[in-house]
Amino acid sequence: MCGIVGYIGHPEKTIDVLLKGLERLEYRGYDSAGIAYFKDGQINVLKKAGKLNCLEEIVDRNMLTEIGIGHTRWATHGEANEINAHPHKYGKIVAVHNGIIENMDELKKELEDKGKKFISDTDTEVFVAFLNDALEKYQDMKQAMEYTMKRVKGSYAIVCFHEDDLEHLYIMKKDSPLLIGVGKGEMYVASDYQAFREFTNQYVLLDDFEYGIIDKNAWHVYKDGKVVEKKIEVLDEQDSLSNKEGYDCYMHKEIYDIPNVLTNLFTFYEENDTHSVPDYRKYNKIQIVACGSAYHAGCIGKSLFAHFAQFPVEIEYASEYRYQPILADQNTLVIFVSQSGETADTIHCAKKIKEMQIDSLAIVNVYNSTLSRLTDYVYYMRAGEERAVATTKGYSSQVALFIIILREWMKARNTWTASLEQQYQEGKTKMLQAMEPCLKKFEHFSWIKKLIDKPANFFIGRQSDYALSMEASLKLKEVSYLNSSAYAAGELKHGTISLVEEKTPVFAIATDKNTYEKTKSNLMEVKARGAYVILTTLDTAEEEKEVDERMIVPDVGALFQPIITIIPFQLLSYQVAKALQLDIDHPRNLAKSVTVE
Ligand code: F6R
Numbered sequence: 001m002c003g004i005v006g007y008i009g010h011p012e013k014t015i016d017v018l019l020k021g022l023e024r025l026e027y028r029g030y031d032s033a034g035i036a037y038f039k040d041g042q043i044n045v046l047k048k049a050g051k052l053n054c055l056e057e058i059v060d061r062n063m064l065t066e067i068g069i070g071h072t073r074w075a076t077h078g079e080a081n082e083i084n085a086h087p088h089k090y091g092k093i094v095a096v097h098n099g100i101i102e103n104m105d106e107l108k109k110e111l112e113d114k115g116k117k118f119i120s121d122t123d124t125e126v127f128v129a130f131l132n133d134a135l136e137k138y139q140d141m142k143q144a145m146e147y148t149m150k151r152v153k154g155s156y157a158i159v160c161f162h163e164d165d166l167e168h169l170y171i172m173k174k175d176s177p178l179l180i181g182v183g184k185g186e187m188y189v190a191s192d193y194q195a196f197r198e199f200t201n202q203y204v205l206l207d208d209f210e211y212g213i214i215d216k217n218a219w220h221v222y223k224d225g226k227v228v229e230k231k232i233e234v235l236d237e238q239d240s241l242s243n244k245e246g247y248d249c250y251m252h253k254e255i256y257d258i259p260n261v262l263t264n265l266f267t268f269y270e271e272n273d274t275h276s277v278p279d280y281r282k283y284n285k286i287q288i289v290a291c292g293s294a295y296h297a298g299c300i301g302k303s304l305f306a307h308f309a310q311f312p313v314e315i316e317y318a319s320e321y322r323y324q325p326i327l328a329d330q331n332t333l334v335i336f337v338s339q340s341g342e343t344a345d346t347i348h349c350a351k352k353i354k355e356m357q358i359d360s361l362a363i364v365n366v367y368n369s370t371l372s373r374l375t376d377y378v379y380y381m382r383a384g385e386e387r388a389v390a391t392t393k394g395y396s397s398q399v400a401l402f403i404i405i406l407r408e409w410m411k412a413r414n415t416w417t418a419s420l421e422q423q424y425q426e427g428k429t430k431m432l433q434a435m436e437p438c439l440k441k442f443e444h445f446s447w448i449k450k451l452i453d454k455p456a457n458f459f460i461g462r463q464s465d466y467a468l469s470m471e472a473s474l475k476l477k478e479v480s481y482l483n484s485s486a487y488a489a490g491e492l493k494h495g496t497i498s499l500v501e502e503k504t505p506v507f508a509i510a511t512d513k514n515t516y517e518k519t520k521s522n523l524m525e526v527k528a529r530g531a532y533v534i535l536t537t538l539d540t541a542e543e544e545k546e547v548d549e550r551m552i553v554p555d556v557g558a559l560f561q562p563i564i565t566i567i568p569f570q571l572l573s574y575q576v577a578k579a580l581q582l583d584i585d586h587p588r589n590l591a592k593s594v595t596v597e
Contacts, residue, residue, distance in 0.1 A: 001591040002086075002098040003028050003072040004178070005195040006159040008169050009186025009216045011064040017188065018070035019059065021195035022052055027250070027387040028192070029591030030072035031080035035059065036087035036094040036161075037068035043094045043163050047085040066216075067166050069159050069189075071096035074591050077104070078121025088125045091132035092163040097124040098191050099155035099176040100596050107151065127152060128160065141165070145172055145211045146225060155344070155596070159189050169214040173206040176595055177342055177370055180204040180212065180219050182232055187214045192593075193235060194385065201235040205368060236367040242385040249584045251388035251479065251577075255570050258393045259435040261383045262400050262563065266428060268382060269404045278359055278377050280412035283333045288315040289349050290337035291594065293395045293474060297363075298337050299467035300562045301402035307463075307558065308420070309410050318345035319597070326356060334360045335405075339386060339394035340593035341369025348597075350374040363401045365394055379405065388585045389592045390479050392570045395471060399563050427557035431564050434554040442568040447549050448579050450532055451476075451505050457484035458500070458526075460492060461509035462519050464562050468509050472569035479577040479587050489515075489522040502530035507569075509536045511553065511561050516541065523547065536565065 003025030007017040018035050033055045034047025048054040052072070071086035077100070078084040086096045101107070101123035108118065108126045111133060118125050130152065134144035141162065155175035161168065171178060171189055181188030181196035181203050188196035193203050204219065206212065210228060212221040221228045247253035269275070286305065288298035295317055302313040316324075318336075322345055328334060334353045338346045341364040353360045354374055362375040365383050372378045381397040407424060410416035451457055457476065459469035466488045473486035487496055489508065500506065506526045510519040516537070527533050527546060535547040538555040551568045555561070577584045 001028055001074040001593055001595045002030065002191070003195065004069070004096050004098055004157055004159055004189065004191040005071075006069040006096070006169050006171075006189035007186070008067045008167075008214060009183065011066045013186065014065045014068045015059060015061055015063050017196070017199065018068050019052075019056060019061065020198060021188075021190060022055075022070050022072055024194045024198070025072050025190075025192060026052055027389065027585070027592050028072065028074070029389050029586060030074050032073045032075070032082065032085035033071065034073075034085045034087055035068055035070040036089065036096075037063070037065040038161075038163070038166050039063065039065050043089055045087050045089055045094060047082055047087070049081050049085060067161055067169065069094065069096050069161065069169070076100055076596055077123045083120045084122050086124055088120065088122065088128050090125060090128040091136070093128055093132045093135065093160050094163075095124065095128045095131070095158055095160035097127055098157040098595060099174075101127055101152055101156065102154035103152065123154070127156065127158065131160070135162075141168070141170055142213065142222070145170060148172070149174070149209065149211060157191050167215050170212070171206070171214065172211040174208045175344070175347070178206045180206070180214060182219070186216050187219055189214065197235060202232050203235070204230045204232055205373075233368060242387055248578070249388065249574075251390055251392060251574050251584050254386055254388055254393045255567070255574065256439060257384065258396050258567070259432065259439075261393050261397055262435070263432055265382050265397055265400050266404070269379075275379070276377055277408060278333060278361060280409045283331055283359075285328065285332040286311065286313045286335060287328055287332060288313060288335045288337065289318050289321045289346060291318050291343050291345055293391045293471055294337040294339060294343075294346075294398060296467055296471040296474065297395055297398035297402065298335070299470065300399045300464055301335070301405075303464040303467060304402055304406050304559070305409075308406055309415065318343065318349050322348045322352065326352065328353070328356070328358050330358065332358055334358055335363065336360060336371055336375060337363045337398055338371050339365045339381065339383075339391055339398070341366045341371035342593045342595055343371075344595050344597050347371060347374065363398055365397070389587055389590045390475060390573070396563055396566065399566075403559055423557055423559060427560040430554070431556040431560035434556055434564055435567070438554060438564060438567050439571070442551070442571045445572055445575055447534075448572075448576055450503070451482060451576060452580065454503065454505055455483060456499055457482055457505045457507070458492070458496070459484065459486040459507045459509065460489040460519065460522060461512075462489050462515040463512050465509040465512050465515070465519065465565075468562055468565055468569070469507070471566060472507065472509070475569055475573040476576065478590060479573050479584055480580055480582065481588070482576065489519045492522060493525060497526065497529065500526050500529045500531050504531045505534065506531040507534045507536065508547075509565065510541075511536065511538050511565050512558070520544070536568065
């Protein structure tokens, strides 16, 4: 979603830092971009709807200016046009904003009653106008920020500067990430350290309700009028910068990262028994809370706990969990799953659980992200930077972590037997060895065209194959824009089968030996109605003659099967999007890190 970058320091660097920072934030998904800087005695704002290259065409990279801010906007209030793009200037203040101001109407009315006029549809313009008004009243920026933060409701990361004060960047934060990048004779601000990591590896994380004043040599953070002592963090080396390495897009590259990511992940957690782990013996309930693909990884986790530990796990979308009564107590472990660690709904739930003093554990990729700081225990996914909006290696490492947690859980409860350990070791070796051949095998699908002009694609499966169906279907629709949906295989005949007609593509995933025959019956039902059936099954299963296409995956054992089985579907989605000549890494309307509700 929206991205922020700000800089104060060397005049010859400012524009370069802003544009490079915005490029690094592009992966988050956006629909307009802009910058503001000081030049020729005034604030200049340049903005464009569309991708960053549209903005870059109108920016002089050699321009000298000591202060600047930049933004990529993912539209919330008002369409994605130039007027609504950030930065927004009101009076003498110019600002960029991530988040949503919930009492915008009330504040706007108050300002309109004083005769203030607005040109955009955005909540950000209202925020800046309110701050500007407060500054006129208090004649002091610190007091103006304090007052504004008391009155504004909602979420915000704000960076702004003032036309008569080129020596300071002013920042405010609530419920949306904001960091100060610490340099020598220069300072950075960003919503994500990727924006400035090329320039400095030292940063300060702001917490909610904090605000700051930054000059090129120093930064000061406050809360409720008092100075807050903050720690300077150093970037973790596992968060290395990623590039395409010769692949045509990040999604393709990141699918190919999976074997290495998983090898390193399993080795790390097997060898590193010093990471902080809950006392797994004390819980009588697990709840998993997540969104999107992370939720699908959680569904695999639930299925693993049911089948191997005979332990019931509840799973909820974070956007639902946050509005329902929390049926958890001190003997519940709540597991939050999130690649970014910044997903607004997931963060909200984690805050609620923290307030209730219930134990929480995060499966998260981004080091020091909000979620990792809110939860009691953290299992880092160690997947490296994921830049394609559609998650692939992130999802795979989340599933892998559920296997790792299941093993630690059962060991702690003395239920992990020698035979399970053997299954684990053999399965893991098989799965890792099978990865590369599997990637090669599914690099090409001769039947892609049969999906493209159809009104709907269906994915069906049972148990963990149903969880895989949900992820496979989401992956296809998000990058290819083909209509697709997933159903528990037995549910189709309770309504949805009415949509199946001649040549409707139905993907049946049947890798679970216990339910294979049942799923097979369901695919026969759709075949009898003319569906074009694509069966995914194990190389050890009998050849199924009745289907139209087969996606045969290596049998690596029940524990690890979900990890290998998703690979062909990730590659299929990439191939379909490529055939349709779509922007694979930045699908329309989608954002990498969903920081609004
Ligand atoms: C789909 C995808 C999304 C995310 C979801 C949660 O490919 O990436 O569905 O899984 O937005 O994001 P995180 O994991 O960052 O909380």
